[in-house]
Amino acid sequence: KHLIPALIATNQDQGVLKRVMSFVTGNDHFFLNLSMAACKSMMKAAEGVPNSTMVTVMARNGVNFGIQLSGTGNQWFQAPANPVNGLF
Incomplete structure (x- = not known):
């Protein structure tokens, strides 16, 4: 919602703006x-x-889920990841 007025204010070609806004609004991610x-x-x-003990990194690879903590350097703490149940 905040990008569209800024894009319009650039005075770009209408065709370019239309393609950009279509991409931004049509991409959920x-x-x-x-x-x-x-x-x-x-x-x-x-x-x-x-x-x-602040968590500074969270990651998963489809098999494991891991975290890193601020005070433990590059050490990973891992556990099996639950199956993904989401949009594909």
């Missing part, structure tokens, strides 16, 4: 890549705090 990168950047600042 458009913001996912942006938000994941922003969160990773923020969590990097919390890494390496001695004795901290």
Whole structure:
């Protein structure tokens, strides 16, 4: 909702704007890549705090789910991942 007015204000060619807005509004995961990168950047600042139990990384690969904590360096804590039940 916030991107569309900014795009319109660029005075770009209407055809280009239409294609861009169609892509943004038609892609349910458009913001996912942006938000994941922003969160990773923020969590990097919390890494390496001695004795901290703050979770700084969460990841899954379809088999395992793992976390890293701020105060434990690069050590992973893993467990079997539940089957994915979501949109495909």
